[in-house]
Amino acid sequence: xxxxxxxxxxxxxxxxxxxxxxxxxxxxxxxxxxxxxxxxxxxxxxxxxxxxxxxxxxxxxxxxxxxxxxxxxxxxxxxxxxxxxxxxxxxxxxxxxxxxxxxxxxxxxxxxxxxxxxxxxxxxxxxxxxxxxxxxxxxxxxxxxxxxxxxxxxxxxxxxxxxxxxxxxxxxxxxxxxxxxxxxxxxxxxxxxxxxxxxxxxxxxxxxxxxxxxxxxxxxxxxxxxxxxxxxxxxxxxxxxxxxxxxxxxxx
Amino acid sequence: xxxxxxxxxxxxxxxxxxxxxxxxxxxxxxxxxxxxxxxxxxxxxxxxxxxxxxxxxxxxxxxxxxxxxxxxxxxxxxxxxxxxxxxxxxxxxxxxxxxxxxxxxxxxxxxxxxxxxxxxxxxxxxxxxxxxxxxxxxxxxxxxxxxxxxxxxxxxxxxxxxxxxxxxxxxxxxxxxxxxxxxxxxxxxxxxxxxxxxxxxxxxxxxxxxxxxxxxxxxxxxxxxxxxxxxxxxxxxxxxxxxxxxxxxxxxxxxxxxxxxxxxxxxxxxxxxxxxxxxxxxxxxxxxxxxxxxxxxxxxxxxxxxxxxxxxxxxxxxxxxxxxxxxxxxxxxxxxxxxxxxxxxxxxxxxxxxxxxxxxxxxxxxxxxxxxxxxxxxxxxxxxxxxxxxxxxxxxxxxxxxxxxxxxxxxxxxxxxxxxxxxxxxxxxxxxxxxxxxxxxxxxxxxxxxxx
Ligand code: SF4
Numbered sequence: 001x002x003x004x005x006x007x008x009x010x011x012x013x014x015x016x017x018x019x020x021x022x023x024x025x026x027x028x029x030x031x032x033x034x035x036x037x038x039x040x041x042x043x044x045x046x047x048x049x050x051x052x053x054x055x056x057x058x059x060x061x062x063x064x065x066x067x068x069x070x071x072x073x074x075x076x077x078x079x080x081x082x083x084x085x086x087x088x089x090x091x092x093x094x095x096x097x098x099x100x101x102x103x104x105x106x107x108x109x110x111x112x113x114x115x116x117x118x119x120x121x122x123x124x125x126x127x128x129x130x131x132x133x134x135x136x137x138x139x140x141x142x143x144x145x146x147x148x149x150x151x152x153x154x155x156x157x158x159x160x161x162x163x164x165x166x167x168x169x170x171x172x173x174x175x176x177x178x179x180x181x182x183x184x185x186x187x188x189x190x191x192x193x194x195x196x197x198x199x200x201x202x203x204x205x206x207x208x209x210x211x212x213x214x215x216x217x218x219x220x221x222x223x224x225x226x227x228x229x230x231x232x233x234x235x236x237x238x239x240x241x242x243x244x245x246x247x248x249x250x251x252x
Numbered sequence: 253x254x255x256x257x258x259x260x261x262x263x264x265x266x267x268x269x270x271x272x273x274x275x276x277x278x279x280x281x282x283x284x285x286x287x288x289x290x291x292x293x294x295x296x297x298x299x300x301x302x303x304x305x306x307x308x309x310x311x312x313x314x315x316x317x318x319x320x321x322x323x324x325x326x327x328x329x330x331x332x333x334x335x336x337x338x339x340x341x342x343x344x345x346x347x348x349x350x351x352x353x354x355x356x357x358x359x360x361x362x363x364x365x366x367x368x369x370x371x372x373x374x375x376x377x378x379x380x381x382x383x384x385x386x387x388x389x390x391x392x393x394x395x396x397x398x399x400x401x402x403x404x405x406x407x408x409x410x411x412x413x414x415x416x417x418x419x420x421x422x423x424x425x426x427x428x429x430x431x432x433x434x435x436x437x438x439x440x441x442x443x444x445x446x447x448x449x450x451x452x453x454x455x456x457x458x459x460x461x462x463x464x465x466x467x468x469x470x471x472x473x474x475x476x477x478x479x480x481x482x483x484x485x486x487x488x489x490x491x492x493x494x495x496x497x498x499x500x501x502x503x504x505x506x507x508x509x510x511x512x513x514x515x516x517x518x519x520x521x522x523x524x525x526x527x528x529x530x531x532x533x534x535x536x537x538x539x540x541x542x543x544x545x546x547x548x549x550x551x552x553x554x555x556x557x558x559x560x561x562x563x564x565x566x567x568x569x570x571x572x573x574x575x576x577x578x579x580x581x582x583x584x585x586x587x588x589x590x591x592x593x594x595x596x597x598x599x600x601x602x603x604x605x606x607x608x609x610x611x612x613x614x615x616x617x618x619x620x621x622x623x624x625x626x627x628x629x630x631x632x633x634x635x636x637x638x639x640x641x642x643x644x645x646x647x648x649x650x651x652x653x654x655x656x657x658x659x660x661x662x663x664x665x666x667x668x669x670x671x672x673x674x675x676x677x678x679x680x681x682x683x684x685x686x687x688x689x690x691x692x693x694x695x696x697x698x699x700x701x702x703x704x
Contacts, residue, residue, distance in 0.1 A: 017695045019688045024695035028703075040699050053604065055626030091623070143606035143619075151284065152562065152610035154293035178277070182564045186603025191680040193565075193601060195260035198684040199269070200564055200603075229685030 008038045009074035011109070013084040013221070014046035020221050026248035027080040027112055033251060034120060038078075041070045049087040053187045057093055064092040068101040076119065077109040080244045082141020083220050085111045090144070111145055112244055113160045113219055122164065127250030130170025134213030135161060136204065136227065137180040138220035147219065151180050161219060161243050168250045174211045181207075185226035201230045208238060215239045217246055255601040259569035272404065273567040279400075280561040282510025283611070290506070299499050301615035304552035307490050308542060314457040314490045315533070321460025322531055325522035332534045335365035341532050342367060342449070342482055343374055349480055351447045353377040355438075357464070357471035358385055359451025360398050360555055361484050361534060364577045367449075379441040381470040383434055390417050396571030398578060399508050399557035404570055438470070448474035452485035452531075453554070454500060458493045461521040462531065465504065465514040472518050482530045483520065487538050488551040500554060503613035507556040541589045546624045550585045552614040559608035559618060565601055574598060581608035585621040588629065596633050599625035 008031060012024045024040075031038045047067060048060030067088065071077050079085050089106050116122045137159075141147040148159035166173050184190070184200025191197075205227060208216050216238055218224050228240040263269050287293045307314055319329045332338035338361075346354065354371070356362065356378055368378045368389075380389045384401035388394065390413055395401030402410070407425040414420040420433045450471045454463040462483060464471045475481045491500065497517075505514040523529045542548050560566045560580035571579040576587040576595055584598035599622045608618040681687065 012695055019691065021691050021693065021695035021698050025698060028699075040695075040703070042696065042700075044696075053623065053626070055600075055628075055630030057627050058631075139603065139605035139607070143610055150607070150610045152607060154288050154290070182603050182605035182607070184564070184603060186605070189600070189603050193256045193259060194680050194683060195256070195263050196565060196568055196601075197603075199263055199568055201685075203273070225688055226685065229681070229687065232686040233684060 005037045006075035007073075008036050009071045009077045010038050010040040011047075011071065011077050011079035011084070011088075012040065012044060013079065013081045014044075015225070016080065016221050017044070019225070020242070023080055023221055023242040023244055026242065026244040027078070030112075030244055030248040030251075031078065033248070034116070034122070036120075044070060047084050047087050049084060049091070050187050052087065052091045057091060060091075061093050061095065065095060065098065067092075068095070068098050068105055071105055071109075072101045075108065076115065077105065078112055078115045079109070080112045080242060081220050081222070082111045082138050082145050082147055083222060085109055086140045086144035111141055111147060111219060113164055114145065114147055117160045117163055124167035125164055125247060125251055126167075127247070127252075128169035128171075129165075129246055129250040132172045132174055132212055132214045133165065133246070134174045134176060134208040134211065134216050135159075135165075136183060136208075136216055136218035136223055138218055138223050139180075139182050141219050142180055148180070151178075161217075164247060165217070165243065168246075171246075171250075174208075174213050176207045176211060178204075178207055183223045183227055185223050187222075190226060197226070198230060201227055202234075205231055205234075205236065205238065209236065213238065215241055215246070217241050217243050219243050253575060255569070255573055255575075255597040258573035258575065259565070259601070262570045262573055263568065269568055269570075271406070272570060275403065276561045276567045279509060280558070280611070283507055283558055283561065286506045286510045286512065290502070296499055296503055297613055297615050300503055300554075300613055301549075301552065303491060303496050303499060304614055305549070307492065308488070308548060308551055311487065311490065311542065314492060315487060318455050318457040318460060318490055319533070321457070322455075322462075323460070325460045327460065327522065327529045327531050330530060330532045332532055332536070334536045335534075338365045338484065338532055338534045338536065339367055339370040342484070343371060343376070345480065345482055345530055346371070346376055346447060349447060351376070351480075353379070353441075353445055354447045354449055355379050355381050355441055355445040355470075355474040355478070356449040357451065357466055357474055358382040358401070359449070359484055360395075360578060361451055361486050362449065363394060364536065365484075365534070367484075379438070379445070381438050381442070381468075381474055382466070383431065383468060383470075386434060386438065387413065394572075394577065396579065397557060397560055398555050398580075399560075404572070442473050442477050445474065446478055447480045447482060448478040449482045449484065450475060452483050452489050453504070454497060455485055455490045455531075456492075456494050456497070457490055459521065461494070461519050462489075463497065463517055463519050465501070465517050467509075467511075467515045469516045472516055475518075475520070479526070480528045480530065481520065481523070482532065484532045484534060487533050487535055488542075488553075504554055504556050507558040507611070507613040537590050541586070544589065547585060547589060547621055549616055550582065550589075550618075550621060552616050553582050553586075554614055556613055558611045558613065562607045562611045563602075564605065564607070565603070569601070574601070581618045581622070582612075582616070585616075585618055585625060588625050592629060593633060596629050599623075599629060 048063040051060050143150050149155050149157045183204045184197040224240045231238045330341045371378050380386050387402040396404040411425040415422050418433045418437050450464050452462045453465045505511040559582050563581050566580040576583045587595035602622050604619045606619040
């Protein structure tokens, strides 16, 4: 039986759409290079995460319903953000009239790196990226979606982004002192607890800097936006790229 | 004081907050190292969590068994519905024994009930015999951490304090010297006390015995020298069988300090001849928490403190920033259950990073409960006026058109305005951080042009 090619719906978080279109483009191009059939359903809005994490999950019915309508017919939904994927899976309010759509979407939605390793079964990618790269583990991707083993747990270590990046020619994967400490972004936490948020960000940057990292990468632009905001303000030379940008650039 | 305020004050002394962060991180690293020497670590966590599940689902039955067995062993059992009743019961026993000075080993429960000030008000001298607790007691401070009560203090602070209180040499910061001075001081108190109060780590339903874990042996010293032992125990501290201790004791010290086992795990089963043991079983909001389905498993906590050591917020804001008896992640899900209004900022003092849940030896889903408390708190207290602006935002999220307009307006504004102005409306973000450079078009616009 010949299987027709699966349709992938590209889910682009609102702040990526608005502030980091290059990350969305890289995600799209990367998936296309790997032979996927991808489309971006127009009319996407924010998934509602900032609202829900601030304690207003009950006000996100409308945006959740809208999301499910847009994406329900796809075979897979892929997003360059662990955080937003986790939100869709765990914090959409239960919609009694859309139970079917909700469970279908939950089974088919993937963060980009896990889609590559778990669905496309990419073992390693061929390409070159001769830089010292430090990886910032987004907490929602790490402990929510289990994109890597967390340092607290006694399990066999793994890291899906590392699996994809480490074999790129010339790429030097830098081991940090605190491999998966939070950067302090935390959505509205970044403004309600500004002092702590910034201190946490500075401490993460310090870890990268002291290991001579050239490029900080990660799977969530929200963390990277926060870290870059501090780095830029302090005149640091660190550069920031989403994993999708590195992969797309390396294999072209 | 709200958590953000207290935290920014703590952070003002950069050197101190860095030191605090690193000190606690070291404890977390010790815990990591030793937990990884136990191949069945995750299995142990599962077991512990399941045993506690069973206890919480049958708490009434276990408590009655425990009471009956304890009474058979000659222990006098008292029930306290709240802190006030607990304090009255303890005072009642002291008055009956004509006792005006007691020694007490570490017990978070008696802190929760504010027993010390209550007894002092009633003319009883209370001496905390855990070294860290004695230190904060001298300073008239509460503990800043549930396992290491004086972790916020440095050697030189303690040296100065002991110089003042115990007449140690000025400027001598040698830990053994200072500890020895504390020992001599405490020995006097131990010898003079007819009643000793302890907490309880585990109550074994099957046997009616209870277990107290200390590193300094101060609980044992107090109890053995006194005629009367009063043990104060939260009703959630029950475990079904003695053999379950094998699971919990292996987890407790490793999670708490990275030690293989707590130095003294003392079993108290029945009073020695001529002596008495009183056990006060305290509810104080626990039954209520048990009834809250989303929050009930916070009662599994064995008070190891690991969630504090791992918490990037706690490490950088200190225990006092929480303003609650139990600080840190677990405190932030327990305290709102006691007083939602007073502790309304605590569940927001988190990035929901989830490190606490992964470190917790009894697998409490702490960060998920923080999220759930937020949903509750905003229903009742409209959290810092976030309500209105979030309502507006929700309107934006729902309608693609409105979202697009507001998004591109924002991008344009960022492009056109001088730095000083941009950071005005967004000034909290911009105080110490730049905003990303605004791109010339959104992805959506790019997509329509290039793939449309
Ligand atoms: S919640 Fe878990 S980690 Fe925190 S003190 Fe309790 S048992 Fe320890």
